[in-house]
Amino acid sequence: MMQLIFMNKRAIFYDTETTGTRPGKDRVIEIAAYDPGKETGEAKSFCTLTYPDCPIPIESTTITGITDEMVANAPPIREALTAFLEFCAGDAVLIAHNNDAFDKLFLEAEFQRAGLKMPEWTYIDTLKWSRKYRSDLPRHSLQSLREVYGIAANQAHRALDDCIVLHQIFSRMVDDLTLSQIIDLLSKTPKIVRMPFGKHAGKNLSEVPKDYIAWLAGNGALDKPENALLRETFQKLGRLP
Numbered sequence: 487m488m489q490l491i492f493m494n495k496r497a498i499f500y501d502t503e504t505t506g507t508r509p510g511k512d513r514v515i516e517i518a519a520y521d522p523g524k525e526t527g528e529a530k531s532f533c534t535l536t537y538p539d540c541p542i543p544i545e546s547t548t549i550t551g552i553t554d555e556m557v558a559n560a561p562p563i564r565e566a567l568t569a570f571l572e573f574c575a576g577d578a579v580l581i582a583h584n585n586d587a588f589d590k591l592f593l594e595a596e597f598q599r600a601g602l603k604m605p606e607w608t609y610i611d612t613l614k615w616s617r618k619y620r621s622d623l624p625r626h627s628l629q630s631l632r633e634v635y636g637i638a639a640n641q642a643h644r645a646l647d648d649c650i651v652l653h654q655i656f657s658r659m660v661d662d663l664t665l666s667q668i669i670d671l672l673s674k675t676p677k678i679v680r681m682p683f684g685k686h687a688g689k690n691l692s693e694v695p696k697d698y699i700a701w702l703a704g705n706g707a708l709d710k711p712e713n714a715l716l717r718e719t720f721q722k723l724g725r726l727p
Contacts, residue, residue, distance in 0.1 A: 496579065498580055500574075536562065537561065563600050580608070614672060615660070629642055691723060
């Protein structure tokens with residue numbers, strides 16, 4: 487497996503499972519982290535269920551497999567976060583799939599609820615990376631990327647399994663880039679010069695027929711988050727109002 491080059495920083499892949507999708511109202515029920523062990527040569531992992539102090543909706547149990555019975559004797563969130571802090575001690579960079587719109591927001595809400603100070607970690611959102619630098623892919627979910635990179639199936643939507651799979655995926659996506667380079671590239675807006683999908687895939691954007699662009703816009707394809715840059719580029723080229 488390719489090794490990520492992270493200089494003096496620790497790359498920690500993390501994931502949360504929750505009772506829902508609203509960080510201010512829903513609760514974390516599992517948190518996990520995976521350190522591939524670049525510095526020590528020995529991988530380490532952390533995983534704990536947490537007691538959410540509320541019933542787990544059936545929708546969440548259906549996705550995660552985590553039940554009320556499983557978390558009945560789990561530690562409260564303050565205890566779980568204290569252990570998570572200990573695991574992530576040092577100059578760590580936290581990496582999660584959909585970090586910016588989900589996991590980080592839940593961490594912030596739970597740290598505040600627990601009355602703990604949240605460190606000023608640096609983060610990498612692998613969903614954003616995939617959308618920016620693998621625009622050729624039709625889907626960017628963790629499981630879709632797992633299939634693209636030929637990684638064995640895991641226990642999806644259980645936090646530690648997803649952390650380990652994410653490390654395997656990201657190692658392939660970024661190859662031998664350093665952590666600093668990865669963060670720098672995520673802060674930049676990449677250029678699109680060729681159509682990334684559809685029947686005109688590979689064509690220079692200036693050569694894609696306007697009626698096809700209008701059709702994409704009319705069907706909502708250009709409104710998808712992963713196609714925001716494509717829409718912007720068509721607009722700059724004067725090919726889309």
